[in-house]
Amino acid sequence: MSLLNGITYGLLLFMLSSGLTLIFSMMGILNFAHASFYMLGAYFAYQISTWVGFWPGLLVAPLIVGAVGAAVERYGLRRAHRFGHVAELLFTFGLAFVVEEVVQLIWGKVAVDYRIPAELDGTLFTLFSTDFPIYKGFMMLISVGMLVALYALLTRTRIGLIIQAALTKPDMVEALGHNVPRIFMLVFGGGTALAGLAGVIGGNAFITEPGMAAAVGSIVFVVVVVGGLGSLGGAFVASLLIGCIQTFSVALSISVTDVFALIGVSLPQGSQVARLTITQLAPVLPYLLMVGILIFRPRGLMGARES
Amino acid sequence: MTKPMLEIADLHAYYGKSHVLHGVHLHVNAGEIVCLLGRNGVGRSTTAKAVMGQVVAKGDIRLKGKDILGRKAYEIARLGVGYVPEDRSIFPDLTVRQNLMLGVKDAKAIGRWNIDDMYALFPRLKERENTPGGVLSGGEQQMLTLCRTLMGDPDLIMIDEPTEGLAPKIVEQVGIFLQEVRNRGISILLIEQKLAIALDISERLYLMGHGHIVFEGTPADLKNNEAIRKEWLEV
Numbered sequence: 001m002s003l004l005n006g007i008t009y010g011l012l013l014f015m016l017s018s019g020l021t022l023i024f025s026m027m028g029i030l031n032f033a034h035a036s037f038y039m040l041g042a043y044f045a046y047q048i049s050t051w052v053g054f055w056p057g058l059l060v061a062p063l064i065v066g067a068v069g070a071a072v073e074r075y076g077l078r079r080a081h082r083f084g085h086v087a088e089l090l091f092t093f094g095l096a097f098v099v100e101e102v103v104q105l106i107w108g109k110v111a112v113d114y115r116i117p118a119e120l121d122g123t124l125f126t127l128f129s130t131d132f133p134i135y136k137g138f139m140m141l142i143s144v145g146m147l148v149a150l151y152a153l154l155t156r157t158r159i160g161l162i163i164q165a166a167l168t169k170p171d172m173v174e175a176l177g178h179n180v181p182r183i184f185m186l187v188f189g190g191g192t193a194l195a196g197l198a199g200v201i202g203g204n205a206f207i208t209e210p211g212m213a214a215a216v217g218s219i220v221f222v223v224v225v226v227g228g229l230g231s232l233g234g235a236f237v238a239s240l241l242i243g244c245i246q247t248f249s250v251a252l253s254i255s256v257t258d259v260f261a262l263i264g265v266s267l268p269q270g271s272q273v274a275r276l277t278i279t280q281l282a283p284v285l286p287y288l289l290m291v292g293i294l295i296f297r298p299r300g301l302m303g304a305r306e307s
Numbered sequence: 308m309t310k311p312m313l314e315i316a317d318l319h320a321y322y323g324k325s326h327v328l329h330g331v332h333l334h335v336n337a338g339e340i341v342c343l344l345g346r347n348g349v350g351r352s353t354t355a356k357a358v359m360g361q362v363v364a365k366g367d368i369r370l371k372g373k374d375i376l377g378r379k380a381y382e383i384a385r386l387g388v389g390y391v392p393e394d395r396s397i398f399p400d401l402t403v404r405q406n407l408m409l410g411v412k413d414a415k416a417i418g419r420w421n422i423d424d425m426y427a428l429f430p431r432l433k434e435r436e437n438t439p440g441g442v443l444s445g446g447e448q449q450m451l452t453l454c455r456t457l458m459g460d461p462d463l464i465m466i467d468e469p470t471e472g473l474a475p476k477i478v479e480q481v482g483i484f485l486q487e488v489r490n491r492g493i494s495i496l497l498i499e500q501k502l503a504i505a506l507d508i509s510e511r512l513y514l515m516g517h518g519h520i521v522f523e524g525t526p527a528d529l530k531n532n533e534a535i536r537k538e539w540l541e542v
Contacts, residue, residue: 161401
Protein backbone atom coordinates (compact mmCIF):
# COMPACT_ATOMS: atom_id res chain seq x y z
CA MET A 1 0.00 0.00 0.00
CA SER A 2 2.82 2.35 0.87
CA LEU A 3 4.37 1.32 -2.41
CA LEU A 4 1.29 2.39 -4.36
CA ASN A 5 1.16 5.68 -2.48
CA GLY A 6 4.85 6.18 -3.10
CA ILE A 7 4.48 5.53 -6.81
CA THR A 8 1.55 7.93 -7.03
CA TYR A 9 3.54 10.64 -5.31
CA GLY A 10 6.62 9.78 -7.36
CA LEU A 11 4.72 10.08 -10.63
CA LEU A 12 3.45 13.47 -9.53
CA LEU A 13 7.01 14.52 -8.75
CA PHE A 14 8.05 13.32 -12.17
CA MET A 15 5.50 15.56 -13.86
CA LEU A 16 7.22 18.46 -12.16
CA SER A 17 10.80 17.33 -12.52
CA SER A 18 10.49 16.29 -16.18
CA GLY A 19 9.62 19.86 -17.15
CA LEU A 20 12.35 21.28 -14.95
CA THR A 21 15.00 18.97 -16.33
CA LEU A 22 13.96 19.52 -19.96
CA ILE A 23 14.14 23.27 -19.46
CA PHE A 24 17.45 22.98 -17.69
CA SER A 25 19.22 20.80 -20.21
CA MET A 26 17.97 22.79 -23.16
CA MET A 27 18.35 26.35 -22.00
CA GLY A 28 20.74 25.94 -19.07
CA ILE A 29 18.21 27.68 -16.84
CA LEU A 30 17.57 26.29 -13.40
CA ASN A 31 14.00 27.48 -13.11
CA PHE A 32 13.47 28.36 -9.48
CA ALA A 33 9.90 29.33 -10.24
CA HIS A 34 8.99 25.90 -11.57
CA ALA A 35 7.01 24.90 -8.49
CA SER A 36 5.19 28.23 -8.68
CA PHE A 37 3.60 27.01 -11.89
CA TYR A 38 2.54 23.90 -10.01
CA MET A 39 0.83 26.16 -7.49
CA LEU A 40 -0.76 28.26 -10.23
CA GLY A 41 -2.15 25.05 -11.75
CA ALA A 42 -3.83 24.18 -8.46
CA TYR A 43 -5.27 27.67 -7.95
CA PHE A 44 -6.51 28.03 -11.53
CA ALA A 45 -8.14 24.61 -11.31
CA TYR A 46 -9.75 25.62 -8.02
CA GLN A 47 -11.09 28.84 -9.53
CA ILE A 48 -12.41 27.07 -12.58
CA SER A 49 -13.95 24.32 -10.46
CA THR A 50 -15.98 26.91 -8.53
CA TRP A 51 -17.44 28.13 -11.81
CA VAL A 52 -17.90 25.08 -14.02
CA GLY A 53 -16.62 22.09 -12.06
CA PHE A 54 -13.47 19.98 -11.91
CA TRP A 55 -13.35 18.41 -15.37
CA PRO A 56 -13.05 21.54 -17.52
CA GLY A 57 -10.36 22.76 -15.11
CA LEU A 58 -8.35 19.58 -15.62
CA LEU A 59 -7.94 20.53 -19.26
CA VAL A 60 -8.05 24.32 -19.19
CA ALA A 61 -5.90 25.10 -16.13
CA PRO A 62 -2.71 23.43 -17.45
CA LEU A 63 -3.21 25.20 -20.79
CA ILE A 64 -3.46 28.58 -19.07
CA VAL A 65 -0.41 27.79 -16.95
CA GLY A 66 1.48 26.75 -20.10
CA ALA A 67 0.48 30.00 -21.82
CA VAL A 68 1.66 31.99 -18.81
CA GLY A 69 4.92 29.99 -18.87
CA ALA A 70 5.46 30.62 -22.58
CA ALA A 71 4.82 34.34 -22.05
CA VAL A 72 7.29 34.40 -19.16
CA GLU A 73 9.93 32.86 -21.42
CA ARG A 74 9.18 35.11 -24.39
CA TYR A 75 8.93 38.44 -22.59
CA GLY A 76 10.91 37.84 -19.42
CA LEU A 77 13.60 35.20 -19.64
CA ARG A 78 14.61 35.97 -23.20
CA ARG A 79 15.40 39.52 -22.16
CA ALA A 80 17.14 38.44 -18.96
CA HIS A 81 19.18 35.97 -21.03
CA ARG A 82 21.16 38.81 -22.63
CA PHE A 83 22.60 39.64 -19.24
CA GLY A 84 23.82 36.12 -18.56
CA HIS A 85 22.91 33.16 -16.41
CA VAL A 86 23.00 34.99 -13.11
CA ALA A 87 20.35 37.40 -14.37
CA GLU A 88 18.20 34.47 -15.50
CA LEU A 89 18.59 32.74 -12.17
CA LEU A 90 17.65 35.88 -10.26
CA PHE A 91 14.73 36.40 -12.59
CA THR A 92 13.22 32.99 -11.89
CA PHE A 93 13.99 33.37 -8.20
CA GLY A 94 12.18 36.69 -8.09
CA LEU A 95 9.34 35.28 -10.15
CA ALA A 96 8.71 32.63 -7.50
CA PHE A 97 8.17 35.36 -4.90
CA VAL A 98 6.00 37.41 -7.22
CA VAL A 99 3.76 34.43 -7.94
CA GLU A 100 3.43 33.67 -4.25
CA GLU A 101 2.48 37.27 -3.43
CA VAL A 102 0.01 37.48 -6.28
CA VAL A 103 -1.61 34.23 -5.21
CA GLN A 104 -1.95 35.58 -1.67
CA LEU A 105 -3.45 38.82 -2.96
CA ILE A 106 -6.08 37.06 -5.01
CA TRP A 107 -6.92 33.99 -2.97
CA GLY A 108 -5.75 34.94 0.51
CA LYS A 109 -3.18 33.46 2.87
CA VAL A 110 -5.16 30.45 4.00
CA ALA A 111 -5.77 27.26 2.08
CA VAL A 112 -8.65 27.32 -0.40
CA ASP A 113 -11.33 24.67 -0.47
CA TYR A 114 -10.21 22.82 -3.59
CA ARG A 115 -11.73 19.37 -3.35
CA ILE A 116 -11.62 16.06 -5.08
CA PRO A 117 -14.70 15.80 -7.33
CA ALA A 118 -17.49 13.70 -5.82
CA GLU A 119 -17.36 11.06 -8.55
CA LEU A 120 -13.72 10.32 -7.77
CA ASP A 121 -14.17 10.41 -4.02
CA GLY A 122 -14.30 6.89 -2.70
CA THR A 123 -12.42 3.66 -2.40
CA LEU A 124 -11.07 1.90 -5.45
CA PHE A 125 -10.12 -1.30 -3.66
CA THR A 126 -9.09 -2.48 -0.23
CA LEU A 127 -5.81 -4.23 0.32
CA PHE A 128 -4.71 -5.60 3.71
CA SER A 129 -7.54 -3.63 5.30
CA THR A 130 -6.24 -0.31 3.91
CA ASP A 131 -8.36 1.63 1.45
CA PHE A 132 -6.87 2.78 -1.82
CA PRO A 133 -8.79 5.87 -2.90
CA ILE A 134 -10.16 6.16 -6.43
CA TYR A 135 -8.50 9.55 -6.71
CA LYS A 136 -5.02 8.11 -6.26
CA GLY A 137 -5.76 5.70 -9.08
CA PHE A 138 -6.93 8.64 -11.17
CA MET A 139 -3.71 10.52 -10.42
CA MET A 140 -1.69 7.53 -11.52
CA LEU A 141 -3.71 7.22 -14.70
CA ILE A 142 -3.19 10.87 -15.61
CA SER A 143 0.53 10.77 -14.76
CA VAL A 144 1.19 7.60 -16.73
CA GLY A 145 -0.86 8.96 -19.61
CA MET A 146 1.20 12.15 -19.65
CA LEU A 147 4.39 10.17 -19.44
CA VAL A 148 3.51 8.04 -22.44
CA ALA A 149 2.40 11.12 -24.39
CA LEU A 150 5.61 12.95 -23.54
CA TYR A 151 7.72 9.97 -24.55
CA ALA A 152 5.85 9.58 -27.84
CA LEU A 153 6.18 13.29 -28.57
CA LEU A 154 9.91 13.27 -27.96
CA THR A 155 10.77 10.08 -29.83
CA ARG A 156 8.16 9.78 -32.57
CA THR A 157 7.66 13.27 -33.92
CA ARG A 158 9.76 15.71 -35.88
CA ILE A 159 9.43 18.41 -33.27
CA GLY A 160 10.53 15.89 -30.65
CA LEU A 161 13.60 15.12 -32.71
CA ILE A 162 14.43 18.81 -32.92
CA ILE A 163 13.94 19.15 -29.16
CA GLN A 164 16.21 16.18 -28.49
CA ALA A 165 18.90 17.65 -30.71
CA ALA A 166 18.54 21.09 -29.16
CA LEU A 167 19.06 19.57 -25.71
CA THR A 168 22.73 19.14 -26.50
CA LYS A 169 23.56 21.55 -29.34
CA PRO A 170 21.07 24.39 -29.68
CA ASP A 171 23.44 26.50 -31.81
CA MET A 172 23.87 23.76 -34.39
CA VAL A 173 20.15 23.10 -34.51
CA GLU A 174 19.57 26.77 -35.22
CA ALA A 175 22.28 26.80 -37.89
CA LEU A 176 20.38 23.97 -39.59
CA GLY A 177 17.46 26.33 -40.03
CA HIS A 178 15.22 25.50 -37.08
CA ASN A 179 13.62 28.30 -35.11
CA VAL A 180 15.26 27.47 -31.79
CA PRO A 181 13.92 30.48 -29.86
CA ARG A 182 10.42 29.28 -30.69
CA ILE A 183 11.31 25.73 -29.62
CA PHE A 184 12.59 27.15 -26.32
CA MET A 185 9.31 28.94 -25.80
CA LEU A 186 7.35 25.78 -26.57
CA VAL A 187 9.46 23.66 -24.22
CA PHE A 188 9.16 26.22 -21.46
CA GLY A 189 5.41 26.45 -22.05
CA GLY A 190 5.13 22.66 -22.20
CA GLY A 191 7.22 22.15 -19.08
CA THR A 192 5.21 24.66 -17.10
CA ALA A 193 1.96 23.19 -18.43
CA LEU A 194 3.08 19.80 -17.06
CA ALA A 195 3.79 21.45 -13.71
CA GLY A 196 0.36 23.06 -13.92
CA LEU A 197 -1.28 19.69 -14.57
CA ALA A 198 0.55 18.25 -11.58
CA GLY A 199 -0.90 21.12 -9.56
CA VAL A 200 -4.41 20.46 -10.84
CA ILE A 201 -4.38 16.83 -9.73
CA GLY A 202 -2.10 17.33 -6.73
CA GLY A 203 -3.68 20.46 -5.29
CA ASN A 204 -6.87 18.72 -4.20
CA ALA A 205 -5.17 15.50 -3.15
CA PHE A 206 -2.88 17.40 -0.79
CA ILE A 207 -3.60 21.05 -0.02
CA THR A 208 -3.91 24.23 -2.05
CA GLU A 209 -2.29 27.08 -0.17
CA PRO A 210 0.35 29.77 -0.86
CA GLY A 211 3.10 27.69 0.75
CA MET A 212 2.63 24.70 -1.55
CA ALA A 213 5.15 25.92 -4.11
CA ALA A 214 7.91 26.23 -1.55
CA ALA A 215 6.99 22.87 -0.03
CA VAL A 216 7.25 20.91 -3.26
CA GLY A 217 9.86 23.10 -4.95
CA SER A 218 12.80 21.97 -2.88
CA ILE A 219 11.83 18.30 -3.29
CA VAL A 220 11.71 18.72 -7.05
CA PHE A 221 15.23 20.12 -7.01
CA VAL A 222 16.35 17.12 -5.00
CA VAL A 223 14.78 14.87 -7.63
CA VAL A 224 16.55 16.63 -10.46
CA VAL A 225 19.92 16.60 -8.70
CA VAL A 226 19.63 12.96 -7.66
CA GLY A 227 18.48 11.90 -11.11
CA GLY A 228 21.18 13.89 -12.83
CA LEU A 229 20.69 17.36 -14.26
CA GLY A 230 19.28 17.13 -17.73
CA SER A 231 18.38 13.46 -17.67
CA LEU A 232 14.72 12.55 -18.16
CA GLY A 233 15.31 8.89 -17.32
CA GLY A 234 17.19 9.88 -14.19
CA ALA A 235 14.42 12.24 -13.16
CA PHE A 236 11.94 9.40 -13.56
CA VAL A 237 13.89 6.96 -11.41
CA ALA A 238 14.65 9.61 -8.81
CA SER A 239 11.02 10.73 -8.65
CA LEU A 240 9.82 7.22 -7.90
CA LEU A 241 12.68 6.66 -5.48
CA ILE A 242 12.00 9.79 -3.49
CA GLY A 243 8.25 9.29 -3.68
CA CYS A 244 8.71 5.85 -2.14
CA ILE A 245 11.31 6.94 0.41
CA GLN A 246 9.00 9.62 1.70
CA THR A 247 5.91 7.47 1.97
CA PHE A 248 7.71 4.41 3.35
CA SER A 249 9.67 6.29 5.93
CA VAL A 250 6.54 7.90 7.34
CA ALA A 251 5.24 4.42 8.09
CA LEU A 252 8.42 3.16 9.76
CA SER A 253 8.74 3.64 13.47
CA ILE A 254 12.19 2.22 14.08
CA SER A 255 14.70 4.64 15.54
CA VAL A 256 18.24 5.57 14.65
CA THR A 257 19.43 3.31 17.47
CA ASP A 258 17.65 0.37 15.84
CA VAL A 259 19.22 1.09 12.47
CA PHE A 260 22.68 1.16 13.96
CA ALA A 261 21.89 -1.96 15.99
CA LEU A 262 21.17 -3.72 12.69
CA ILE A 263 24.72 -3.14 11.54
CA GLY A 264 26.05 -4.09 14.95
CA VAL A 265 26.81 -0.68 16.37
CA SER A 266 25.20 0.32 19.63
CA LEU A 267 24.75 4.00 20.22
CA PRO A 268 24.97 5.53 23.70
CA GLN A 269 21.57 5.58 25.35
CA GLY A 270 19.94 8.86 26.16
CA SER A 271 21.25 10.74 23.15
CA GLN A 272 18.56 12.85 21.46
CA VAL A 273 19.65 11.92 17.98
CA ALA A 274 19.66 8.21 18.75
CA ARG A 275 16.02 8.28 19.81
CA LEU A 276 14.75 9.95 16.63
CA THR A 277 12.55 7.60 14.64
CA ILE A 278 12.69 7.25 10.88
CA THR A 279 9.23 8.83 10.77
CA GLN A 280 10.57 11.93 12.41
CA LEU A 281 13.47 11.97 10.01
CA ALA A 282 11.26 11.46 6.94
CA PRO A 283 11.30 15.06 5.73
CA VAL A 284 15.08 15.16 5.90
CA LEU A 285 15.74 11.89 4.08
CA PRO A 286 15.49 13.22 0.51
CA TYR A 287 18.00 15.93 1.34
CA LEU A 288 20.34 13.42 2.96
CA LEU A 289 20.05 11.38 -0.23
CA MET A 290 20.89 14.47 -2.28
CA VAL A 291 23.93 15.26 -0.17
CA GLY A 292 25.04 11.63 -0.48
CA ILE A 293 24.64 11.72 -4.25
CA LEU A 294 26.50 15.00 -4.52
CA ILE A 295 29.39 13.53 -2.57
CA PHE A 296 29.62 10.13 -4.21
CA ARG A 297 28.20 10.69 -7.68
CA PRO A 298 28.00 14.42 -8.45
CA ARG A 299 26.51 13.94 -11.89
CA GLY A 300 23.48 12.14 -10.44
CA LEU A 301 22.14 8.69 -11.17
CA MET A 302 21.98 9.15 -14.93
CA GLY A 303 23.29 12.64 -15.54
CA ALA A 304 25.39 13.09 -18.63
CA ARG A 305 27.31 16.15 -17.64
CA GLU A 306 28.72 17.70 -14.53
CA SER A 307 27.27 21.08 -13.92
CA MET B 308 26.83 40.50 -64.21
CA THR B 309 25.03 38.33 -61.72
CA LYS B 310 25.36 39.13 -58.08
CA PRO B 311 27.88 37.07 -56.06
CA MET B 312 26.46 34.34 -53.85
CA LEU B 313 28.19 35.80 -50.81
CA GLU B 314 29.73 39.24 -50.41
CA ILE B 315 31.50 40.38 -47.28
CA ALA B 316 32.84 43.92 -46.93
CA ASP B 317 34.48 45.78 -44.06
CA LEU B 318 33.45 43.15 -41.52
CA HIS B 319 34.36 43.78 -37.90
CA ALA B 320 33.66 41.38 -35.04
CA TYR B 321 34.26 41.42 -31.32
CA TYR B 322 34.42 38.88 -28.52
CA GLY B 323 33.72 41.03 -25.52
CA LYS B 324 36.35 43.76 -25.68
CA SER B 325 38.74 42.04 -28.05
CA HIS B 326 38.46 43.07 -31.65
CA VAL B 327 38.84 39.89 -33.74
CA LEU B 328 37.97 40.91 -37.29
CA HIS B 329 39.39 44.16 -38.69
CA GLY B 330 37.51 44.86 -41.89
CA VAL B 331 37.42 41.49 -43.65
CA HIS B 332 36.30 41.48 -47.27
CA LEU B 333 35.72 38.53 -49.56
CA HIS B 334 33.21 37.19 -52.04
CA VAL B 335 32.10 33.82 -53.34
CA ASN B 336 30.53 33.61 -56.78
CA ALA B 337 27.77 31.17 -57.67
CA GLY B 338 29.10 27.67 -58.30
CA GLU B 339 32.57 28.46 -57.01
CA ILE B 340 34.79 26.86 -54.39
CA VAL B 341 36.60 29.59 -52.48
CA CYS B 342 39.11 28.75 -49.79
CA LEU B 343 39.74 30.89 -46.73
CA LEU B 344 43.19 30.00 -45.45
CA GLY B 345 45.15 30.99 -42.38
CA ARG B 346 46.63 29.83 -39.14
CA ASN B 347 44.64 29.09 -36.03
CA GLY B 348 43.14 32.11 -34.34
CA VAL B 349 43.38 34.59 -37.20
CA GLY B 350 39.59 34.88 -37.48
CA ARG B 351 38.59 32.40 -40.18
CA SER B 352 35.98 30.63 -38.05
CA THR B 353 34.76 33.93 -36.68
CA THR B 354 34.15 35.12 -40.24
CA ALA B 355 31.97 32.07 -40.88
CA LYS B 356 30.17 32.52 -37.57
CA ALA B 357 29.52 36.16 -38.41
CA VAL B 358 27.91 35.12 -41.69
CA MET B 359 25.82 32.61 -39.75
CA GLY B 360 24.72 35.28 -37.28
CA GLN B 361 26.42 33.57 -34.35
CA VAL B 362 28.75 36.41 -33.36
CA VAL B 363 28.10 40.11 -33.02
CA ALA B 364 29.54 41.85 -36.07
CA LYS B 365 29.50 45.17 -37.92
CA GLY B 366 29.97 45.78 -41.62
CA ASP B 367 28.27 44.36 -44.67
CA ILE B 368 27.30 40.75 -45.40
CA ARG B 369 25.16 40.07 -48.44
CA LEU B 370 23.70 36.79 -49.64
CA LYS B 371 22.59 36.94 -53.29
CA GLY B 372 22.58 40.73 -52.87
CA LYS B 373 20.42 40.67 -49.77
CA ASP B 374 21.71 42.14 -46.50
CA ILE B 375 21.78 39.37 -43.89
CA LEU B 376 23.85 40.96 -41.11
CA GLY B 377 21.97 41.04 -37.84
CA ARG B 378 19.50 38.34 -38.79
CA LYS B 379 18.97 35.28 -36.64
CA ALA B 380 20.90 32.11 -37.43
CA TYR B 381 17.83 30.10 -38.41
CA GLU B 382 16.68 32.85 -40.77
CA ILE B 383 20.08 32.93 -42.45
CA ALA B 384 20.01 29.14 -42.77
CA ARG B 385 16.59 29.35 -44.35
CA LEU B 386 17.85 31.92 -46.85
CA GLY B 387 20.17 29.23 -48.17
CA VAL B 388 23.32 29.07 -46.08
CA GLY B 389 24.60 25.73 -44.83
CA TYR B 390 27.23 25.72 -42.11
CA VAL B 391 29.48 22.88 -41.00
CA PRO B 392 31.32 23.97 -37.86
CA GLU B 393 34.81 22.83 -37.01
CA ASP B 394 33.67 20.36 -34.33
CA ARG B 395 31.19 18.87 -36.86
CA SER B 396 28.44 19.07 -34.21
CA ILE B 397 26.99 15.63 -34.76
CA PHE B 398 24.13 14.87 -32.39
CA PRO B 399 25.82 11.95 -30.66
CA ASP B 400 22.76 10.23 -29.18
CA LEU B 401 20.68 10.41 -32.34
CA THR B 402 21.02 7.87 -35.13
CA VAL B 403 22.66 8.62 -38.46
CA ARG B 404 19.24 8.76 -40.05
CA GLN B 405 17.89 11.14 -37.41
CA ASN B 406 20.94 13.35 -37.83
CA LEU B 407 20.27 13.54 -41.55
CA MET B 408 16.57 14.24 -41.05
CA LEU B 409 17.45 17.16 -38.78
CA GLY B 410 19.14 18.77 -41.76
CA VAL B 411 15.76 19.17 -43.41
CA LYS B 412 14.53 22.68 -42.67
CA ASP B 413 10.96 22.27 -43.75
CA ALA B 414 9.34 18.85 -43.69
CA LYS B 415 6.95 19.78 -46.50
CA ALA B 416 9.40 21.30 -48.98
CA ILE B 417 11.10 19.12 -51.55
CA GLY B 418 14.76 20.01 -51.92
CA ARG B 419 17.41 19.10 -54.43
CA TRP B 420 18.64 16.27 -52.24
CA ASN B 421 16.93 13.49 -50.38
CA ILE B 422 18.18 10.87 -48.01
CA ASP B 423 18.64 8.27 -50.75
CA ASP B 424 20.98 10.61 -52.66
CA MET B 425 23.08 10.81 -49.50
CA TYR B 426 23.14 7.05 -49.11
CA ALA B 427 24.08 6.70 -52.77
CA LEU B 428 26.98 9.10 -52.29
CA PHE B 429 28.12 7.41 -49.09
CA PRO B 430 26.90 3.80 -48.86
CA ARG B 431 28.67 3.65 -45.52
CA LEU B 432 26.05 5.97 -44.03
CA LYS B 433 23.30 3.64 -45.23
CA GLU B 434 25.01 0.72 -43.51
CA ARG B 435 25.18 2.66 -40.27
CA GLU B 436 21.72 4.20 -40.63
CA ASN B 437 20.56 3.17 -37.16
CA THR B 438 23.83 3.70 -35.32
CA PRO B 439 24.14 6.64 -32.94
CA GLY B 440 26.13 9.43 -34.59
CA GLY B 441 28.50 9.60 -31.65
CA VAL B 442 30.09 6.21 -32.35
CA LEU B 443 31.02 6.91 -35.97
CA SER B 444 34.64 7.36 -36.95
CA GLY B 445 35.97 10.85 -37.64
CA GLY B 446 35.70 10.39 -41.41
CA GLU B 447 32.16 9.03 -41.18
CA GLN B 448 31.15 11.92 -38.94
CA GLN B 449 32.55 14.38 -41.46
CA MET B 450 30.49 12.78 -44.21
CA LEU B 451 27.43 12.75 -42.00
CA THR B 452 27.72 16.43 -41.18
CA LEU B 453 28.25 17.35 -44.84
CA CYS B 454 25.25 15.28 -45.90
CA ARG B 455 23.15 16.71 -43.08
CA THR B 456 23.90 20.20 -44.39
CA LEU B 457 23.01 19.19 -47.95
CA MET B 458 19.65 17.86 -46.74
CA GLY B 459 18.78 21.47 -45.96
CA ASP B 460 19.14 22.31 -49.66
CA PRO B 461 21.60 25.19 -49.29
CA ASP B 462 22.90 27.44 -52.08
CA LEU B 463 26.10 28.15 -50.18
CA ILE B 464 27.96 25.88 -47.78
CA MET B 465 30.59 27.11 -45.34
CA ILE B 466 32.79 24.28 -44.14
CA ASP B 467 35.23 24.75 -41.30
CA GLU B 468 38.31 22.49 -41.57
CA PRO B 469 36.68 19.37 -42.99
CA THR B 470 40.00 17.58 -43.35
CA GLU B 471 41.18 18.15 -39.79
CA GLY B 472 42.33 14.90 -38.20
CA LEU B 473 41.40 12.69 -41.15
CA ALA B 474 43.53 10.09 -42.90
CA PRO B 475 44.94 11.19 -46.30
CA LYS B 476 42.69 8.79 -48.15
CA ILE B 477 39.56 10.23 -46.51
CA VAL B 478 40.81 13.78 -47.11
CA GLU B 479 40.96 12.94 -50.81
CA GLN B 480 37.39 11.61 -50.64
CA VAL B 481 36.19 14.82 -48.99
CA GLY B 482 37.84 16.79 -51.80
CA ILE B 483 36.07 14.73 -54.46
CA PHE B 484 32.80 15.11 -52.65
CA LEU B 485 33.11 18.90 -52.44
CA GLN B 486 33.81 19.11 -56.17
CA GLU B 487 30.78 16.93 -56.82
CA VAL B 488 28.64 19.28 -54.75
CA ARG B 489 30.08 22.31 -56.57
CA ASN B 490 29.33 20.68 -59.93
CA ARG B 491 25.69 20.58 -58.92
CA GLY B 492 25.75 24.38 -58.65
CA ILE B 493 26.37 24.94 -54.97
CA SER B 494 28.91 27.53 -53.83
CA ILE B 495 31.40 26.53 -51.18
CA LEU B 496 33.41 28.60 -48.75
CA LEU B 497 36.08 26.21 -47.53
CA ILE B 498 38.00 27.12 -44.40
CA GLU B 499 41.38 25.43 -44.16
CA GLN B 500 44.64 25.62 -42.31
CA LYS B 501 46.62 23.38 -44.60
CA LEU B 502 47.01 23.60 -48.33
CA ALA B 503 46.10 19.88 -48.60
CA ILE B 504 43.01 19.97 -50.80
CA ALA B 505 42.72 23.75 -50.97
CA LEU B 506 45.08 24.19 -53.92
CA ASP B 507 43.54 21.34 -55.91
CA ILE B 508 39.87 22.12 -55.70
CA SER B 509 39.50 25.89 -55.15
CA GLU B 510 38.92 28.45 -57.87
CA ARG B 511 40.21 31.23 -55.69
CA LEU B 512 41.89 31.59 -52.31
CA TYR B 513 41.96 34.17 -49.56
CA LEU B 514 44.67 34.16 -46.95
CA MET B 515 43.90 35.63 -43.57
CA GLY B 516 46.22 36.99 -40.89
CA HIS B 517 45.40 38.88 -37.69
CA GLY B 518 41.78 39.56 -38.52
CA HIS B 519 42.09 40.77 -42.10
CA ILE B 520 42.75 39.43 -45.59
CA VAL B 521 46.46 39.54 -46.45
CA PHE B 522 46.36 37.86 -49.85
CA GLU B 523 43.85 36.91 -52.50
CA GLY B 524 44.34 35.11 -55.77
CA THR B 525 44.25 31.83 -57.65
CA PRO B 526 45.91 28.63 -56.42
CA ALA B 527 48.68 29.27 -58.97
CA ASP B 528 49.31 32.76 -57.56
CA LEU B 529 49.71 31.37 -54.08
CA LYS B 530 51.97 28.55 -55.25
CA ASN B 531 54.31 31.08 -56.82
CA ASN B 532 54.33 33.42 -53.84
CA GLU B 533 56.63 31.74 -51.39
CA ALA B 534 57.16 34.85 -49.25
CA ILE B 535 53.50 35.23 -48.43
CA ARG B 536 53.13 31.52 -47.69
CA LYS B 537 56.13 31.65 -45.33
CA GLU B 538 54.83 34.68 -43.50
CA TRP B 539 51.15 33.78 -43.07
CA LEU B 540 50.74 30.06 -43.49
CA GLU B 541 53.68 27.80 -42.94
CA VAL B 542 54.92 27.08 -39.48
